Amino acid sequence: MSEQVQPTRRRPVVGIVPTGTVQSPRQTHPPVAAWESRYRRGVILGDVLATILVVASFGGLMAARHSAFVPMSILTLEVLTVAVVLGSLYLSRVWNANVLGQGAEEFRRLGRGLFASVVALGFGALAVDIPGARLWVFVVGPAIALVVFPLRYLLRRPLHRARSEGRCLLPVLAAGNVATVGDLISRTRKATHLGWRVDAICTLDGRAALGIDLEGVPVVGRFRDLAEQVRRGGYRIVAVTPDAYWTPRRLQQLAWDLEGTGTEMVVAPALMDFAGPRLHVTGVLGMPLLRVSEPAFTGFRWAIKACVDRIGAIALILAFTPLLLLVSAAVMIDSRGPVFYRQRRVGKDGAEFTIVKFRTMVTNADALRTKLASVNEGSGVLFKMRKDPRVTKVGRLLRRYSVDELPQLLNVLSGTMSLVGPRPPLPEESAKYAPEVRRRLLVKPGLTGLWQVSGRSDLSWEESVRLDLRYVEDWSLALDALILWKTFRAVFGGQGAY
Template identity: 65%
Template sequence: MSNQVGSPRRRPTLWSGRRTQGLYRAGEESPPPVAGWEPRYRRSVIVSDVLSILTAVCLVGSLVGAWTGMAGAKVVVLGAVTAGVVLCSLAMNRAWNLVVLGQGAEEFRRLGRGLFLADVGLGLAGLAFSISTMRPWVFLVVPAMALLAFPARYGLRKLLHRARIEGRCLLPVLAAGSPSTVTDLITRTRKNPHIGWRVDAVCTADGRGNRAGELDGVPVVGELDKLADHVRRGGYRIVAITGDPYWTPKRLQQLAWTLEGSGAEMVVAPPLMEVAGPRLHMTGVFGMPLLRVSAPTFTGGRRVVKDIFDRVSSALLLLFLAPLLLIVSLAIAVDSRGPVFYRQRRVGKDGQEFTIIKFRTMVRNADQLLAGLTEQNEGSGLLFKMRRDPRITRVGGLLRRYSIDELPQLFNVLGGSMSLVGPRPPLPEETARYGPDVRRRLLVKPGVTGLWQVSGRSDLSWDEAVRLDLRYVEDWSLALDAVILWKTFRAVLSGQGAY
């Protein structure tokens, strides 16, 4: 079969005019197929971090020096030491590894860990050498670095994601497995282009696809036993191995050996598709590579940190948002008759019921009118949703669009019945019809926001909303919470999926 069939489609890139390595003649060794934009994007991230660190040192460090009366030379020395320690810590924590840049929470987790360990190191050094002037650098300068570095990283990521959605800065992928699992992978990559994968070719056990020799529009270039040859000739960046009886441990090991030196990254999709993040651990036992799946963490130190963060943050937000809450309350009272707040029984952690508090967005007798609208339900599963619900008031429509009606739930967070981030708080009648798998949503506190909020809100199907909630329960981490909170602001401002 001609090599041209499986060649990566060439597209302009964002950070470089150099293209991904393409086809090579049979028998030739291809150089590592690293896309030209990858090292340039990594350099952009490094420059962004360095600028954030230097800006914090220059601006906040100067203020610290003026506030403490520190000599200019000492400010320069402490600033240089602080910047050097932070940069070394980021490098040691692999915060600039290409594998984590541009996707997932791991990039921000490594950045945060690097800054935190540098801060701890500086603090211990100050105590060990009795440097009292180190305290402002630990408590002011390094946190200022974080306030600059995280938004800068996020801005670069958004530029990269936008380029990928436009068809640029994508990594050519050769998928190998059964037609069903490969088709599922193709669907996922097209649905989530921001991940950066573009399946350009497929290998199957028999080397066949449909009548046109394709799978979901992607050409089938050969059989699984010839996979390594196609990788070397095609210059693919990623080799994605999906489920197929052909793949035995011996064949996967042999393929890994054969691909050494090709520069292609071999990725094997485990059968546990919905388990990821901190729960997966690769270990070796008796010379066998084993994928360990640890139990979800519902207690412990991280949960205590989350609870403290929830309560402190909700208290501060309520104080900061007090004027807005007052204005909204007055607008609701003027717009329609009825109470300002809407109270409803919901189900929380471990199935315990609590009263959720929201701004009223519907007419006073909205619950009695629901029976006459059931035939117009646009929601799926156990949820009732209407894009143009006649029960919603004029002010209520605006509050719902920007999720302002959810703000009183901060009182629930302050009281401990809810969290800032978590699954959607269900109604008692919903939970009464839950199956055993869906009931796992109740293992953690429900949240004011969550994966469902930043992934489409009311536009999501019931099955998709459940899948996202279960994924959060299974793979929760502090870094994931931080990413969800950050994305919530964008989702709220856009108003997408809110009605």
């Protein structure tokens, strides 16, 4: 990822195709950059090698420890397992270039593919009488997932680093009104890891094409010239943002015009701000409809989340027991007072509960807060100070790496909190919530969340609310897994923690 490799594009040509001009049936495909091919090959090779390595390792281990396995049966299981897993991943389109390196969809497809392979192997074990096959299926499947998921994330790191430096980006042609296109440009520049770079804009009348730009991006033509600009400019993505011009008939015609160009057409919904598993595209009487399902906070997926919370809390408590004992001793030595700090917080459906943390402040910290109200650096209803005089020396270190929050694993174990969710607010904070902000309370608060991996205390109140509401609206198991993985990086970096 260290080299600058971008798709070669000719400079967009501003103008209108004269009436009556017969366009060539030959379509110009935007060239695929070398980094794209290398990255996709690397992902496929990583999945294949990880699958073979795990299968071979467990095959040898189980053959040595279980007499039920014979060399021929183990070899058969190994070959079948590799074939079924890789075939399932292929059918689940986990190597589709459109999802590689961005968002939770890549991990969602990977999870579906691996789960489908376990189901297929399970049915095969029932049908074929191979000694030890059932045990094999339920051991090897999860083991492959434990290797493949972290490997995918590690492959993303150099790609995202390159994109933050302005490399490995896909050229985008945006078409919409000034406000919505400006918002798109702003978002793509903030979220460089998504790999979009808006290089040109088309507007309704194209009058800004005469040397005028938007956010530094030139306007190259009118909406009706869009398909021609794509052929000339070699853009990889056409992003259509809301504008009164875009009727269903015109969008359909644009999709037809882009066929064969190799350019992906992306349409931003104008009436909603939902994403994830709640959106379903259906066809009724030939009319495409975007169906938005009601957010569900019960059912099978939430039962899995509850199980993961309990099991994860127990595992983390056992793993961190030496650290917990060491921190307890440090807190007692550093300042007088109890080791733990207990505070009332608001949880699911507005129910209050007591949160448990390591004490990081002096014992009369709550009484001192009113005296510090005039120097509050927090936004909205939050109280935050970068150099809070109430924080002890040990407390400052604990806060930097979020170690003070580890006792909240007891709250997760008791069921009042989850491993992932919105930030648990204070009662006086939730009392000031607007009706839409109270939607944060539809789910259990979390030990970590989107706010934790997106800046923590550096976030504005509005941004913190937006992230929490996005989690409530778009929750999925894949999103939880991604947040947990990113939490380790955010915690060890100490960014936004004070």
